[in-house]
Amino acid sequence: MQQVCSRVTRVFVGTLIHAPCLGEVIISQSILGIDPQGKILFIRPYNQLEAVKGEFEFKDTSIVQLSPSQFLIPGFIDTHIHAPQYPNTGLGLDKPLLEWLSAYTFPLEARFSDPNYARGVYNDVIRDTLRHGTTTACYFTSVHVEAAKVMCDLIHKWGQRGLVGKTCMDCNSPPSLSQTLETNIQGSKQLIAHISQLGSSLLSPVLTPRFALTCSEECMRALGVLAREGHYHIQTHISENKREVERAHELYPTADSYTHVYQECGLLTDKTILAHAIYLTDQELGICKEERVGIAHCPVSNFALKSGVFDSRRILERDIKLGLGTDVSGGYTVSMLEVMRQTLIASTCISFQTQDPAYRPLDYREAFHLATLGGARVLGLEDKVGSFEEGKEFDALLVDVNSLRSQIRADPGLSVSEKFQKFFFNGDDRNILEVFVSGRRVETQ
């Protein structure tokens, strides 16, 4: 007898919510089927179940019927997070950036010379980001390549989608973190080889000069060359804090701007992720647009370290790719829900100060787009994840506004849009019942 091999592994029947276009949240009552490769095989209207069953030949046991308080959304994409800083969340935030780095961050990161210490912290950060709905994260690790390899192994084990970089530092850094140019480049290459050996379609390397203050011009140039040779991602920090910008000008007095420093070193490509970018001038934003870099907006960190207030609208109006990041541990939480809320607060602060009466602060629909498809674009993953589309991979969250220990009080009479708004403003990890990456349900405990 010929065996019928189903093309469908799981079928969800219920509410889908996503934001494929900036400013619009699309809600549908649908049937969504996943194929054995973890891709979305079909999305059909709710009332076509019998026809879809006939077409794709799946059994009733593959069907997951969502309740009226449940919906599926795309997984969150954290475009900027420092994995080794996780033990420091909430610490030292009374200091500005450069003092905080010296007093708290660098001493903690030095401990990652011990891969066993790294293993414990990295395991915690992956588990907790997943539990809060982060299906993709773009990670800085420390300067230590063995610890960075451990991070990749763990991400692979948990099944998160991740970009991982070995942080490069070769000047103006404590001796425990400063490496030679050669060690930084060899370490970066070793990490690339390690990721390649793991053979995971979910993992990518990202070249990671920490920022212009702790990376020499030679080191940045060498990383730029390496990135172009292998068409790799690049991530760094820019214009987060006024004192940092001054220092960049002191270190590079002949450069036209901080952005020019990175451009000159070949670090600006369509696969570059610039974190913060609060104080960029119009001319610098022109370069960002021209070079097609993406920006990671990290409002929780920007407020906590009192770095500044980022103007998201100014970036969006210029059609520059924009995503959101937790920036743990400048940011004190791994929650992308909190990042989305503070994105709105930052934008509202800007609207209070502007002289432009037509200025529109962002709304929750736009923040949701930035945390999903916006982030996917910044990481070059927009063809794979960020929204629900046939052929894309199923990276998704099953949300229940009335889950067992939910803090949300959602009247059953609320519309679906209102239930989503409740989740956006009042929800937390207790409302995220299940997390899927590439069609596979991942552990979150």
Ligand SMILES: O=c1[nH]c(=O)c2nc[nH]c2[nH]1
């Ligand atoms: O928020 C930040 N966290 C960091 O670790 C860092 N390093 C340079 N600039 C930085 N900003």
Ligand SMILES: [Zn+2]
């Ligand atoms: Zn950062």
